[in-house]
Amino acid sequence: MRARVLVRPKQGILDPQGQAVQRALPALGFEGVGDVRIGRLIELEVADPAQLPAMCERLLVNPLIEDYEIVEAAGAPASPLNGGAIGG
Amino acid sequence: MKFGIVRFPGSCDDVDALEAARRVCDAELLWHQDRDLKGADAVIIPGGFSYGDYLRCGAIARFAPVMDAVAEFASDGGLVLGICNGFQVLCEAGLLPGALLPNTSLRFVFRQVRLELADPDTPFTRVCPATLSIPVKHTTGRYYSPDPVHVLLRYAPGENPNGSQDDIAGVCNEQGNVFGLMPHPEHAVDPLTGSTDGLTIFESIRAHVGDRALIH
Numbered sequence: 071m072r073a074r075v076l077v078r079p080k081q082g083i084l085d086p087q088g089q090a091v092q093r094a095l096p097a098l099g100f101e102g103v104g105d106v107r108i109g110r111l112i113e114l115e116v117a118d119p120a121q122l123p124a125m126c127e128r129l130l131v132n133p134l135i136e137d138y139e140i141v142e143a144a145g146a147p148a149s150p151l152n153g154g155a156i157g158g
Numbered sequence: 159m160k161f162g163i164v165r166f167p168g169s170c171d172d173v174d175a176l177e178a179a180r181r182v183c184d185a186e187l188l189w190h191q192d193r194d195l196k197g198a199d200a201v202i203i204p205g206g207f208s209y210g211d212y213l214r215c216g217a218i219a220r221f222a223p224v225m226d227a228v229a230e231f232a233s234d235g236g237l238v239l240g241i242c243n244g245f246q247v248l249c250e251a252g253l254l255p256g257a258l259l260p261n262t263s264l265r266f267v268f269r270q271v272r273l274e275l276a277d278p279d280t281p282f283t284r285v286c287p288a289t290l291s292i293p294v295k296h297t298t299g300r301y302y303s304p305d306p307v308h309v310l311l312r313y314a315p316g317e318n319p320n321g322s323q324d325d326i327a328g329v330c331n332e333q334g335n336v337f338g339l340m341p342h343p344e345h346a347v348d349p350l351t352g353s354t355d356g357l358t359i360f361e362s363i364r365a366h367v368g369d370r371a372l373i374h
């Protein structure tokens with residue numbers, strides 16, 4: 071299966087990247103933006119999805135500072151082709 | 159005594175660490191694929207960008223064959239010093255508590271900092287002065303630990319370059335034989351570059367290993 075691992079900074083961990091983006095959006099006229107957190111998306115093909123949590127705990131994620139969520143990526147690998155709006 | 163300095167692909171302060179160690183005793187480079195430490199009495203994991211620092215700083219390096227030997231050496235009480243990227247590697251390997259996060263400024267910082275010795279009674283700090291002047295150069299140096307840790311070095315008031323928790327610049331493990339720090343003592347060993355305070359960390363290790371050799 072093709073899986074997605076969503077990695078986020080743990081609650082309570084200061085995320086300066088998120089803060090910088092949060093400050094930048096209002097400067098572009100986008101109001102009402104709060105609590106921006108920037109993490110990482112890892113997509114991978116796995117023969118045995120049951121091994122995903124162990125992969126996360128041992129390498130993909132540092133559990134001390136990051137939380138993760140495993141999501142099944144349905145169908146073909148994610149690309150702009152099945153993603154709707156395509157940015158410039 | 160002899161220092162062993164680990165060289166990963168992407169290490170860049172390995173030669174400075176080698177030259178600094180050679181100012182106090184013998185020293186030799188260890189390759190990341192080595193499975194033994196060539197008889198080293200103390201090990202240095204140097205600064206740089208091991209394995210490109212992909213995924214997270216130090217996350218890949220900890221799986222290098224030489225790291226198994228380093229972990230075994232540490233569990234037997236051997237002295238291990240991790241500098242900058244080496245500190246990150248030791249945290250990722252679980253040999254030190256905590257983790258290093260991106261600087262709050264999101265910028266690479268490269269400057270001389272004043273440090274305060276938090277514990278002078280350790281194998282790594284026994285001949286260090288109460289304050290040291292040593293350079294830092296990193297982007298991912300904000301120390302974080304959810305649990306209390308044994309702090310050996312702190313940034314002096316107003317000197318914290320990265321937003322590190324409690325101004326922490328260097329910590330050791332519970333057993334006191336593994337030490338990691340973000341500042342670079344190997345870059346402060348010659349008056350030409352402004353300070354020789356870094357040399358005292360190498361001298362402390364030599365003194366400790368020398369004493370131990372006399373006891374055994």
